[in-house]
Structure formats: C-alpha cells, structure tokens
Amino acid sequence: MWIYLLKRIGLAAIIVVIAVSMLFTMIHMVPGDPLSVLLGPRATPELKAALAERMGLDKPFAVQLVTFFLNVLRGDLGIDVFSERSVAIIVFEQLPFTMVLIIFAITWSVALGIPLGCYSAIHRNSFLDKLTGIFSVGTIAVPSFVVAIYSLLIFAVALKWLPAIGAGKEGNLLSQLEHLVLPALAVGLGWVGYIARLVRASMLEVLGENHIRTARAFGLPERSIIYSYALRLAILPTVALLGVGIGNMLSGAVFAEIVFARPGIGKLIYDAVITRNYPVVMGSVIVTTVLFVICTTIADLVAAALDPRIRENL
C-alpha cells in the first residue's frame, strides 16, 4: 500500500507539473507580445515594465518556466491587472462559494442516488426500477446548464418560490441556504442518476456473492443484509467515481454560478475571460486543476485502501 501511495502521489505531482507547463507554454505560443497577452489589452506601460522585469522575459524560455513554477509553489499566481491585487487572494476568496455549492450538490445526489440504486437492485424489473432507469439515463444526458436555466425559469421567475440570483445575505444562513437550492439542484441532478445506476449495478453483483447467501442462510433480516453487508461493498465504485465527479461538478458549477449570478470560481473565471484578464484566468485554471488532481488522487487512494486488487494496476 505504501508503495502504491508514493507512486500515485508521484504521478499526481508529475501531472500537475506538466499541466501547469502546458498552460504556460500555451500563453507563450500565442502570436504577439506576451506582455499584452498576459496582462490583457488594457495594461499600463508601467505594469508591463514591472511584469517584464519580474518574469525575466529577456531570459530563455526554460528559465522563465522555472521562475513561474517557483512563484506558483510560493503561492504567487501573479497580479490582477485591474484591481492590482494578488490573483491567489482573489481566487481563494471565491473558492469557498464554489466548494459549498459542490458539497451541497454531492450530498443531495448521494443521499437520493444511493437509496434509489438500492431500491432498484432489490426490486429488480419492478415498475419503479424501470422508472429509475429511465430517470437516470435522462438526467445524465440532459446538460446541467439547461437544467439550471429551466429551474430558474420555473421556480424563480414563474412560481417565485426561490430567489433567482446571488448567494444570499452575508451572515443570514437561511437566506444563503435559499440561494443554494436551485444551483445545487442543477449541479447535482445528473449525479443522482449516475450514482443510482452505479449503485444498482454493483449491488446486483454483490447480492449474488457467497457471503450474502450465508447471511441469508443464517436468517438475518433482509434489511440488515442489504444495508450493513451488501451496501458496504456495493458503494466502492461510487467512492472512486466521486473523485472524478468533483471535476465534472466544477464544470457544472461554472454554468450554475453564471446562470444564478452567484459568486464563485466559475463566475470569477468567466468574468476574467470576458475582460481578457489573463492572470486571473490562468490562476483560476491552475487552482481548479490542482484541486481536481488532488480529488482524483484521494479517490484512487481510498479505492486502493478498500480493494487491494487496484494497487497492482499502477
């Protein structure tokens, strides 16, 4: 396990290094003056001169790349051109909003998806199982931003049940929760179907195994067989999937934050793209990518800790 742990973390580190290098190279491959590319069209000459000196643009590309890495390692993601604040601070100010949204979305999709999947597996081929099947495929297929816009239209504009935009008043927990409902619905809906489907498939597999038959032979109540014996194993693929899920939800959160005008990293990066604020775009992409790599790595490690067979595949 320790060897796997080291190897997997090493791989994650390599991936992050290559990913950041790719982003850095991409900016430098764009034709034109790298200063105006980095700072955007509205940069002042003083800012350009300061950046040129800081980045050492007269030095060879390799030296620049290493300098960039050292800066990123120290938590220095550059300076926002417009507000002249540190990009790292701006990004980490917005990150909690997105994390709260994603955690809410995961929680409700797991809370609904797992029971649905269990029910479908136990009552295989029943009417509700088939309905869950159709619901799952449907929710996985439909784009989350369409769900976001439609739920905005139905619940906020037409029915006026829930607030349409913003993240709620600061300090007012109830208002903040109210503002979370629709975005979390949009981000999590596809995952309800995905998780239900996955739990159903792995539950059916587990229910056919010997130790479940033994538990039945001992006369244990069906409920305790399902929830304390079978579910424990059937939940493994879901754990592994949630790591990847965070990355998808980050993408979904971009749309949810824009549609509901919520603060967060998605809104931040979108506004930065529109104003061509390159340092903020780069900073947010780097932070979210590192976050995603950490999540997939943790998910892989948890899966490997639970199932020794996975460890041999790296």
Added chain:
Amino acid sequence: MPTEKRVPKLTAAPGFRTLFIPLFRDPLALIGLILVALIVFSAVLAPHIVPYDPNKLNVHYRLQAPSGDHLLGTDQLGRDVFSRTIMGSRIALKVALISISIASALGLLLGLLAGYGPKWLDNLLIVFFDTVRSFPTVMFALAVVTLLGPSLETVILIVIVTSIPVYARMVRTQAQSMKNNEFILAERAMGAGTPRILWFHMLPNVVGPLLIIASMDIPVVVTIEAGLSFLGLGVRPPTPSWGTILNDGYSFIRNTPWLVIAGGAPLILTTLGFTFLGEALRDIFDPKLRKVM
C-alpha cells in the same frame, strides 16, 4: 432470464434482423431512434423547412409569443425562433461530426501506439492522456477561448483535445489485451511487420467498440458547443445555435419564457435521443462495454 434472450449473438455481421428487431422491441431505443431521425432530418433539410430567413430582423414583432405565423415566437430582434432552432441543429451536428471523427482517428492512432508500441512510449502517452484529463473540461475550454478567441474552430479544437485521451485509453486497453493473443503471435512468427499487424489485425478488432463510444459522445459534444455558445464564447452571432438562442432567452427571461424553452428543448431532445439510441446500440453490439462506462 428474459432480458438476455433479446441480445443476439455476435457471430454474424449485424443485419436487419439482428439490429432492428431488438431496437423496435425496446421502447426507449425506439424513442431514441425517432428523435435522432428527426434531428438529422431537420439538419439535412433545414434550408427547405425553415419558414423565414433565420437572420432576418423584424423589429416590429419583437419577443412575440408562439402563433400560427411564428411557431415558437420571435426573439428580441424579431427573428423567427422556429427557423433559428431548426438551423441550430446544423451547427450542433456539424461540430459533433467533425470533432468526433478527428478525435477518434487521432485517439485510435495514439491508442494503438501506446498499446502495441514500446513500454516507454506507452508510459509517456499515458502521462500525457492523464494530464489532459486533469483539467476540468469547462475550465480548460475557457482558458483556450481566452487565448484563441471565440469561434466555431476553437470549439472543435477544444472537443478534439479533450476527447482524444478517452478514445486513446480505450484503444490502448484493447490493443494491450490483444498483443499477446495467439493469432497475433502467429502472425508475427510468420514474419508479418508491425504495420501489417496493426492495420489488418488490430484495427478491425478495436474499431467497433471505438465507434460505439464515439457515437455515445455526440450528446456530450453537442452540450459543450451549446454551453460555450450560451456563454457567448462559442459560435459567433448571428449564426443560430441552440446555445446562442438560450443566451438571448436568458437575457429576456423575465419578458418571455418562450426563447429559453425554444433553445433548451432541442438540446434536451437531442441529448436524450442520442443517449437512448447509443445505449441500446451498445447493448446490442457489445454488452461487455456496459462495464467500461
């Protein structure tokens, strides 16, 4: 078990009986088939179907509700939304077809190289695939759009770059498991070169599953195009795309619900149609793939 009887054996090439009879028996597959047929039909015949020029302005009839003249109403510039929706299917399918064909061809090549080639090349390619997959898709797309500027070509490029690793990884797994099969070893013992083995023996065996996975990606690609266009970072206006119609509708969501409904409905129908059909086809041709996805 009754469900397994419906899956035909894979010994013969799929003909009418093996393909269509199971399709017609499964109501979801049938719905998928009808939806896909409808969308492809309207994309191909779009110029003949549309009642109005999709870009013709008519400021006297702005934001109209649906009526006999305008089946889905008009937008904020008085353009006929029904015509724009029908024309939008062309952009969606065009992006999907072009980018998925290029991505699967490149993925096939890289996957075969990784699976059949030397170990160091395999390791190198795998790290590359994992790196590209480590960017959250939309974040990566936004970064690329910032650098290259929004256009149809940028959307296609983004889809190609982000899909190659998925296809290549699948081809690699298949090539690896086939590498030491007896028929490949026998070919090599008879003196067949690497190109011959790859082209005549590996390729036919990996192309089937690749095609299924690639066709199931159509809804994903349609979503990416519409999503970027919705953000104003994909197809440039006035070209009609479902994403730009949604964007217009979002701006006027408090004035009229019809624009949003008209932009979202074809997206829902398209993604559902291709997903239902794709899942049914996968189960008919290659039930083993169910576990991969």
